[in-house]
Amino acid sequence: MxxxxxxxxxxxxxxxxxxxxxxxxxxxxxxxxxxxxxxxxxxxxxxxxxxxxxxxxxxxxxxxxxxxxxxxxxxxxxxxxxxxxxxxxxxxxxxxxxxxxxxxxxxxxxxxxxxxxxxxxxxxxxxxxxxxxxxxxxxxxxxxxxxxxxxxxxxxxxxxxxxxxxxxxxxxxxxxxxxxxxxxxxxxxxxxxxxxxxxxxxxxxxxxxxxxxxxxxxxxxxxxxxxxxxxxxxxxxxxxxxxxxxxxxxxxxRMLPPATTIYAKADGLFEPCVQVGQEVRAGEIAGYLHGFDDVTSPPSTLRFEAGGIVIFRRFPVLTSAGDALVGLAQEVTD
Structure with missing residues (x-):
């Protein structure tokens, strides 16, 4: 056609x-x-x-x-x-x-x-x-x-x-x-x-x-x-x-691989602890995910698996399983 x-x-x-x-x-x-x-x-x-x-x-x-x-x-x-x-x-x-x-x-x-x-x-x-x-x-x-x-x-x-x-x-x-x-x-x-x-x-x-x-x-x-x-x-x-x-x-x-991106593993409320452009290290807290059902349970702690620069961060607080929450990049020095 x-x-x-x-x-x-x-x-x-x-x-x-x-x-x-x-x-x-x-x-x-x-x-x-x-x-x-x-x-x-x-x-x-x-x-x-x-x-x-x-x-x-x-x-x-x-x-x-x-x-x-x-x-x-x-x-x-x-x-x-x-x-x-x-x-x-x-x-x-x-x-x-x-x-x-x-x-x-x-x-x-x-x-x-x-x-x-x-x-x-x-x-x-x-x-x-x-x-x-x-x-x-x-x-x-x-x-x-x-x-x-x-x-x-x-x-x-x-x-x-x-x-x-x-x-x-x-x-x-x-x-x-x-x-x-x-x-x-x-x-x-x-x-x-x-x-x-x-x-x-x-x-x-x-x-x-x-x-x-x-x-x-x-x-x-x-x-x-x-x-x-x-x-x-x-x-x-x-x-x-x-x-x-x-x-x-x-x-x-350079963007870090998708495996280093923090994704929501459940529905909830995303409480970020980092800003776009911030440099972070592996193990640092990226934020917390507060569940909906059991309000007496503490939120899930979200930690970085790699160090880098926060290149993006989810804007809405309301979050569903599978949402990308925080992504990382690293500076190219060579």
Missing amino acids: GNQVWTTIDFDKPGFQSDFARVPWSSDSSAYGWIPVPLLCFNGGDGPTLLLTAGTHGDEYEGQIVLRRLVRILAETEIRGRVIVMPALNRPAVLAGRRTSPLDGGNLNRLFPGREDSGPTAMIAQYVTEVLFPLADYAIDLHSGGSSLDYLPVAFAHRGRTAEQSARLDSFLAGFAAPNTVLTDGRGGGGETTLYACAAAHGIAAMTTELGGGPGLSPGGVAIAEAGLRRVLRNLGIAPDLDAPKPDIVRHL
Whole structure:
């Protein structure tokens, strides 16, 4: 059947265009309707193409805010090359303020490269993979911890598959200059089914971010993302005259294996004893899990099995068995 998502945008046409990626969705209220996913294209001629996305998870707001700001900035900036912007990629999830789509339960960042016959969320992934990735040289998918996690500000990237891709990626990450950078294989975080991993598999220099967390908005995360995007646009020569702050020193981290992550083994109330960014040692107390049934019993004590830096921590207190509570990273020193 092929990709059913369509748009009126001509990506080769010079200038600015704004429309939607129209995702077919037949519902009780609209038999032949479509989901309007905002899509913008700035084309200034010869130069690289940068794909920018946010709202892949609807409850992560920092990237959504930053890309809306950036659109207004780009509208008044001379562009060389092309910038494609999708600030609400999983629009049904964005409107619902949820990580997953209320239409089909789809987690967009676990469905790449997508399919045309598995609901609207997989169709969005397929459109990005089959239509937008072939146009792009670089891609940034902006994430944050969302409703369930508090996250250290960090940029993630899968290692390049060729020397040329690795060199472009290193320069790309250095330009964005998040306070922390992690090269990852995706273990525990979606593997090859995420947008940035799929982009890397297509030869694109791609990265994603975590920009804080919780159900609100992190001003620090917004500032990091806007500064990073400004530097990237300038360094790639797409907007060479764009003002951008000088980068701070970047710390390089590696994620520790999922086996070192502390998970809830029962339902309960999570009482954390550590903060994101804190350095901890093996054996230290990460927190307590208070059970629901026998209130006279002491809580379970949760201890770290390895030392490292707390890179994420569960935000809600209410916890179910299997929830990730605290994750660790270590600094790369060589």
